[in-house]
Amino acid sequence: MTQRVAIERDLSAIGDHLAENGLQVERLDLTDMTPERLQGYGAVIISGQTTNFMGMADLKTRIPVIEAAGKTADEITSMVKERLQLLH
Numbered sequence: 001m002t003q004r005v006a007i008e009r010d011l012s013a014i015g016d017h018l019a020e021n022g023l024q025v026e027r028l029d030l031t032d033m034t035p036e037r038l039q040g041y042g043a044v045i046i047s048g049q050t051t052n053f054m055g056m057a058d059l060k061t062r063i064p065v066i067e068a069a070g071k072t073a074d075e076i077t078s079m080v081k082e083r084l085q086l087l088h
Contacts, residue, residue: 003024004042005023005025005026005043005045006028006037006038007028008033008047009030011027023080038063042084043063045065045080046068047067048067064080
């Protein structure tokens with residue numbers, strides 16, 4: 001499974017933390033997160049503060065979407081790794 005993760009551009013500190021933990025991180029604007037654009041990613045991290053992102057639930061994809069609101073960088077990293085089955 002891919003270690004490539006898409007993250008909402010505004011979540012730079014979390015993106016840095018994920019990269020420090022061995023994940024390949026690509027920062028995207030919310031408007032760029034289309035089903036076609038997200039192919040090849042193992043997970044998507046969004047802020048959870050944007051109501052325009054609700055269309056994501058309609059995507060025909062198995063990519064896990066993780067909402068960052070209320071979570072620490074460590075919690076998000078653990079969630080991503082768990083979903084990517086990278087935890088030992």
